[in-house]
Amino acid sequence: VLLLAQMWSRLLSPRVFVRAAFHWRTIYTMQLKTSEFKSLFTDGLNGIAELFEKHQYELRIAGGAVRDLLSGKRPEDVDFATTATPEEMKHMFQCAGIRMINNKGEKHGTITARLHNENFEVTTLRVDVQTDGRHAEVEFTTDWQKDAERRDLTINSMFLGLDGTLYDYFKGYEDLKNRKVRFVGSAEQRIQEDYLRILRYFRFYGRVALEPDDHEPETLAAIKENGCGLAAISGERIWVELKKMVVGNHAAHLLELIYTLELAQYIGLPPDGTVEEMKRVWQNAKEHSPKPMTILAALFHSPEEVEKMDLRLKVSKEEKSLALFLVKYRRELCKCKDEPDSLKPFTDFIIDSRELDTQSKVCELLKYQGEKKLLAELLKWSIPRFPVSGHDLRRMGITSGKEIGATLQKLRDIWKKSHYQMDKDELLSYIKA
Known part of the structure; x- marks a missing residue:
């Protein structure tokens, strides 16, 4: 039958x-x-x-x-x-x-x-x-x-x-x-064969599971019991798994779980990371495709902790630079409440920086801060070109290098106040005056 x-x-x-x-x-x-x-x-x-x-x-x-x-x-x-x-x-x-x-x-x-x-x-x-x-x-x-x-x-x-x-x-x-994530056979045995499987479990949990906290208790127990084995895994392998996990589903829950299970110290994260700040940042940024380091930066208290993380994980130069940028400017660079154009502090910062990747870093900062409207505006914004050069000043008789630099900075400030609207003739007229 x-x-x-x-x-x-x-x-x-x-x-x-x-x-x-x-x-x-x-x-x-x-x-x-x-x-x-x-x-x-x-x-x-x-x-x-x-x-x-x-x-x-x-x-x-x-x-x-x-x-x-x-x-x-x-x-x-x-x-x-x-x-x-x-x-x-x-x-x-x-x-x-x-x-x-x-x-x-x-x-x-x-x-x-x-x-x-x-x-x-x-x-x-x-x-x-x-x-x-x-x-x-x-x-x-x-x-x-x-x-x-x-x-x-x-x-x-x-x-x-x-x-x-x-x-x-x-x-x-x-x-x-x-939508269940389980080890084949014994979780403890699978983990002891390769301790990186702890982070692979977290990564796939973020890809497959519907609920943020639907783990089998014996799985979490095996992870906690064997977590110290991650200390022997190369930083490069850990970073590959960690950054995939951080941009997946349930990332805030999984990072918090890493702290609950006392794994942070073995994978380059600060032992006393600011988990609540990280959860807030993830909530702010998750709909806007944040970079992995944008979420992780919330855990760091200081640039020194970013340096320690880099020593362990060997992240790229760009990833480290972004972490240091976010830790430095997350409080220092923000919209001015009295400024009608609240995007202007950020655009001025980009203009003054003159570095190619500053705009992308500021976009990540706005994700970090939860500034969705400003992020949308900045993504549409193109960096305007400052219309005056040192050559223009030399033609007007200014020959000292020091004086040229100071004059260009004054003109740049005037140009910024005009919302980058003044053209070359208007700016040079200030020198003539």
Whole structure:
């Protein structure tokens, strides 16, 4: 009866759900036939698929791309998993005349092939035989479930056959539909294999979960118990995860959770960060695509704390500069209540700065301050060109460099008071007078 019911469901539904038992294992499969899935089949992928089929090696889409496709999104990056070993893949690609690039991942089973101007990253199924919380020694396998078992989250542990068949060993699709983020198996074991998974959990929670505080208590307990392991993770890897988390959903809740679970000290954030200020800033800025550092800057009390963060996380020069700017000017630069044109203090600041990125920094400052109207105005504003130069003053007989500099500054002040409307002749007339 069950078999007949399953067959009938396959006939009636464009997406087929089957529960198949293999000895002691149970996997949940479905047939995916969405336009996003079909759009992946370029000439390059079709060529790769035919090659693996010819040599009788299994090839499936793996990890995040499967999650995105099941969510109705076309993935930006598609990774593949296979039963072929790296040596077998290299031999196969060489015989077919397919170029291979970037051999850095070969140690961990990854070969990148280039076909029809596309790169295809294919990784041999593997198990982690030894881990130290940062790196893993791997052993290749042909067992799909064992490979799925070593992955971090259930929603990232699924495979998708090129015929659209979903292979789901740990109810990842069910978790995705229910907007749940869970570790595969034991949260503590998964975290101890790679402590960065703590931040990956937070990042994916922000992407998947509907509610800000719907964590499983045992997951949070495992994170708190093992949080000190983040101290051994490189700052660059931490920053990659942290900045993605900060611009996702529930960012304020997740940052507050980092402090509640006493993780801040291990990831470069000030131990006594101003969490309430951060929550206020996130509320102000979340609808305006703030940069990650705009939210994090609210946690810092001083420029010295920004410097300490940079030493730990190795952020870019631009990111550090923005943090220092926001910490310095968040109170100092604000709209004047007595000034009818409340944007003018900000535009004057941009004019005086004469640095190319000052306008974008001031935009982030307005997001930080919650000045939505001023932000909209500034985004439409173009920096006007000051019409007078030192050459103009020399033609009028002013030759001293010091005097030229002082005169230009006086004229610039006059020009600003005119709301940048006065032209060159009007400004030079002040000198003549």
